Amino acid sequence: MEEDKSKELYMFKKTLQELKSKKGKGTELISLYIPAGRRISDVTQYLREELSQSSNIKSKSTRKNVQSAIEVILQRLKLLKDPLEKGVIIFAGMVPRSGPGTEKMETYVLIPPEPIKTFIYRCDSQFYTEPLEEFLEEKDTYGVILIDRSEATIATVKGKNIQIHKRLTSGVPGKFKAGGQSARRLERLIDDAAHQFMVRVGEHATEVFLPLLEKKQLRGILVGGPGNTKNEFVEGDYLHHELKKIVLDTFDLCYTEEFGIRELLSKAEHLLKDLELMKEREVVQRFFKELIKEDGGLAAYGEKEVLEALIMGAVDTLIVSEDINMVRVKIKCNNCEYTEELNIKKDELPKLEEALKEKTCPQCEGALVIEETKDFIEYLSELCEMSGTKLCIVSRETEEGAQISKAFKGLAAILRFKLHQ
Amino acid sequence: MAKQKPVLNVAFIGHVDAGKSTTIGRLLYDSGAIDPQVLEKLKREAAEKGKAGFEFAYVMDGLKEERERGVTIDIAHKKFETPKYEITIVDCPGHRDFIKNMITGASQADAAILVVDVNDHKTGIQPQTREHMFLARTLGINQIAVAINKMDTVNYSQEAYEAMKKMLSEQLLKILGYNPDNIDFIPVASYHGDNVVKKSDKMPWYNGPTLVEALDKFNPPEKPTNLPLRIPIQDVYSITGVGTVPVGRVETGILKPGDKVIFEPAGVQGEVKSIEMHHEQISQAEPGDNIGFNVRGVSKKDIKRGDVCGHPDNPPTVAEEFTAQIVVLQHPTVITVGYTPVFHAHTAQVACTFTEILKKLNPATGEVIEENPDFIKAGDAAIIKVRPTKPMVIENVKEIPQLGRFAIRDMGMTIAAGMAIDVKAKNK
Ligand SMILES: Nc1nc2c(ncn2[C@@H]2O[C@H](COP(=O)(O)OP(=O)(O)OP(=O)(O)O)[C@@H](O)[C@H]2O)c(=O)[nH]1
Ligand SMILES: [Mg+2]
Numbered sequence: 001m002e003e004d005k006s007k008e009l010y011m012f013k014k015t016l017q018e019l020k021s022k023k024g025k026g027t028e029l030i031s032l033y034i035p036a037g038r039r040i041s042d043v044t045q046y047l048r049e050e051l052s053q054s055s056n057i058k059s060k061s062t063r064k065n066v067q068s069a070i071e072v073i074l075q076r077l078k079l080l081k082d083p084l085e086k087g088v089i090i091f092a093g094m095v096p097r098s099g100p101g102t103e104k105m106e107t108y109v110l111i112p113p114e115p116i117k118t119f120i121y122r123c124d125s126q127f128y129t130e131p132l133e134e135f136l137e138e139k140d141t142y143g144v145i146l147i148d149r150s151e152a153t154i155a156t157v158k159g160k161n162i163q164i165h166k167r168l169t170s171g172v173p174g175k176f177k178a179g180g181q182s183a184r185r186l187e188r189l190i191d192d193a194a195h196q197f198m199v200r201v202g203e204h205a206t207e208v209f210l211p212l213l214e215k216k217q218l219r220g221i222l223v224g225g226p227g228n229t230k231n232e233f234v235e236g237d238y239l240h241h242e243l244k245k246i247v248l249d250t251f252d253l254c255y256t257e258e259f260g261i262r263e264l265l266s267k268a269e270h271l272l273k274d275l276e277l278m279k280e281r282e283v284v285q286r287f288f289k290e291l292i293k294e295d296g297g298l299a300a301y302g303e304k305e306v307l308e309a310l311i312m313g314a315v316d317t318l319i320v321s322e323d324i325n326m327v328r329v330k331i332k333c334n335n336c337e338y339t340e341e342l343n344i345k346k347d348e349l350p351k352l353e354e355a356l357k358e359k360t361c362p363q364c365e366g367a368l369v370i371e372e373t374k375d376f377i378e379y380l381s382e383l384c385e386m387s388g389t390k391l392c393i394v395s396r397e398t399e400e401g402a403q404i405s406k407a408f409k410g411l412a413a414i415l416r417f418k419l420h421q
Numbered sequence: 422m423a424k425q426k427p428v429l430n431v432a433f434i435g436h437v438d439a440g441k442s443t444t445i446g447r448l449l450y451d452s453g454a455i456d457p458q459v460l461e462k463l464k465r466e467a468a469e470k471g472k473a474g475f476e477f478a479y480v481m482d483g484l485k486e487e488r489e490r491g492v493t494i495d496i497a498h499k500k501f502e503t504p505k506y507e508i509t510i511v512d513c514p515g516h517r518d519f520i521k522n523m524i525t526g527a528s529q530a531d532a533a534i535l536v537v538d539v540n541d542h543k544t545g546i547q548p549q550t551r552e553h554m555f556l557a558r559t560l561g562i563n564q565i566a567v568a569i570n571k572m573d574t575v576n577y578s579q580e581a582y583e584a585m586k587k588m589l590s591e592q593l594l595k596i597l598g599y600n601p602d603n604i605d606f607i608p609v610a611s612y613h614g615d616n617v618v619k620k621s622d623k624m625p626w627y628n629g630p631t632l633v634e635a636l637d638k639f640n641p642p643e644k645p646t647n648l649p650l651r652i653p654i655q656d657v658y659s660i661t662g663v664g665t666v667p668v669g670r671v672e673t674g675i676l677k678p679g680d681k682v683i684f685e686p687a688g689v690q691g692e693v694k695s696i697e698m699h700h701e702q703i704s705q706a707e708p709g710d711n712i713g714f715n716v717r718g719v720s721k722k723d724i725k726r727g728d729v730c731g732h733p734d735n736p737p738t739v740a741e742e743f744t745a746q747i748v749v750l751q752h753p754t755v756i757t758v759g760y761t762p763v764f765h766a767h768t769a770q771v772a773c774t775f776t777e778i779l780k781k782l783n784p785a786t787g788e789v790i791e792e793n794p795d796f797i798k799a800g801d802a803a804i805i806k807v808r809p810t811k812p813m814v815i816e817n818v819k820e821i822p823q824l825g826r827f828a829i830r831d832m833g834m835t836i837a838a839g840m841a842i843d844v845k846a847k848n849k
Contacts, residue, residue: 229486
């Protein structure tokens, strides 16, 4: 289940990137969002009207392109069946490949991850993708407040992201005693300053968190820091009463800066385990724990070793970094049955095409051509499906993801059994 | 005012509640640095707060929060004279939440007194006893003495003392490379005053030095006056009628009133108006001096703990990236490129990302075992490249050793120690 989601999300993101890069010549790219439960015949009806309206478009080429895009969508609709469970999203339009005159009709049909609520029909020079991005955005957010006597950090944790919203310093006097001040006066000064500071932190927390709460996106607030200040802050009247209700717990931490959040995440594991970020951490840490074993444990990394294990069905969990940027290329001979497959970096594709011009088929000396290229992660996910392997696609924004990406070239695995003794 | 005696900075370190603050309070009291009336007042306050027995600790624990909870939170300094030295005592917090403050304190010390509770011999070495000693070693403190405290709770038993001494020696000090034979282990009952300043009559079996005598056995620290000026800032005060007063310990070089100074990585410049040490004006500050200095042209907002003060013609080095040699003390998993723990150097703490692991070394011999390893783990030594996530000052250990050492922390523990052996400067 989990791993399906990981792959689905990845493919969805990939398509989104693709869609965003498309530009039509005129306002002739059509985006259509059909809500869950809407009857297909209603939509067909709507499009027919649009089609007849479009005859008013002045530019001849735009008119032609819009009309053919609508036609394509009408064709596609015929393939769909009522009722639409989550609704459907269709993009269609003539997109230039390189210069003018190279336009080709492109169509995308997407099943959204969540039901669509509103009907949208748009005709523009770009595909309208904002609602798609909203689907991708993690809705569940946790608020984090780190506080001690001298400083505070207000942050949110959402999906795979940690975002720092505010850093505050208190100006509360330290232990150094200024000459001439009585101990009692100094104490009062410190108490006052500490109180003022907590009031400020509370105000900033309200500013950041309350709107999220109103949007029903805030799952809870975690408060941490060294010493007792955090408790004073939570128990006192500093937080907005609505926010106070959702304080999940307080944590003893050494730090109040960004790395305090890391400390907090590891201490609050049990509360946050459904966060994408935590799942990613858990898997990567599990890989590391295998790696540290004297004989390398059940860890594998490096393209060759991992693929070998994967094909043998020996991989329990495959960890791949979303920025791996590779493609699986299928090469075939124009003349005989010969084929060959290899994995290369996406940006090496033109070089490979060049190289192929020089090379010939090892069997019949015919010309070699690229028959197919496939996204490497997509290829891996197919292999995973076949062997029941869990797939974990890690992002480069998290520390663990960065470690997989940089130290292990984006590919690592936890094995079911050891391949070599 | 001329200084007659050499200055020695001594950090008191050890696990929470071992009695560090109490020992210091007693030390000051028995040597006459504290008025009996003041102590009487503190005793009443402690009783009122339900913290009877903390009156000596209150001498150092000045913050209300510290007094109410009976724990030290931030470091505190006190001047104190022995026959040989003018000693600046740095009281460090033992609680693990405040370890970053302890590191700041330890980074300012020439020597350390490790305070332990004698009862620990029954349960094993406490985690912060271990961590503090490791940090002390990392930060270059080579002279230590151990106060085995609360001897009253074991009837001043020699056996308990010997057991504690043995455990510390075998399970900690030797591992860190200290020779226990050269270390004084002083049985004390700080709360009662035994063997702190006055020789105890309850432990006739002990004929070593008292704590004060042990302090005088330390060697005077070197004074690297010929190196460029470096003062890691511990705190900054804004004092009405005076102005901005950064405080910190002079690590290297000499500072005089009238000097133009620069603070890095803040990059702000000012002029020194006056220098104070223990509330007395001095005409020149040298390595080891714990000073507050009044700077014109700089506001409190511009600088903070972790900045380093130097002269503008040879400013502290702000590292864009640096190469370091490290030893991994403990780590539950592996360390790879991309790992971003916290680095503590002098008074600074900055998260730094490992960008390259260049070599894995044999920790004993320093010989290269592997080039460009994919990862390292506990017990390994390595040469690495590191990129600070925000500007920080660190110096090549071969040029300014005092500012080249660091400790690495993650997951609430000290995981490694190291030193910068090459620094790519941002500001030079
Ligand atoms: N029985 C006995 N109790 C002692 C002795 N020395 C200290 N204590 C007690 O130990 C407790 C802790 O003392 P502190 O001096 O605050 O300990 P600390 O090491 O400074 O603690 P932190 O700064 O919080 O790490 C207090 O209740 C003291 O009264 C001693 O010699 N005998
Ligand atoms: Mg204390």
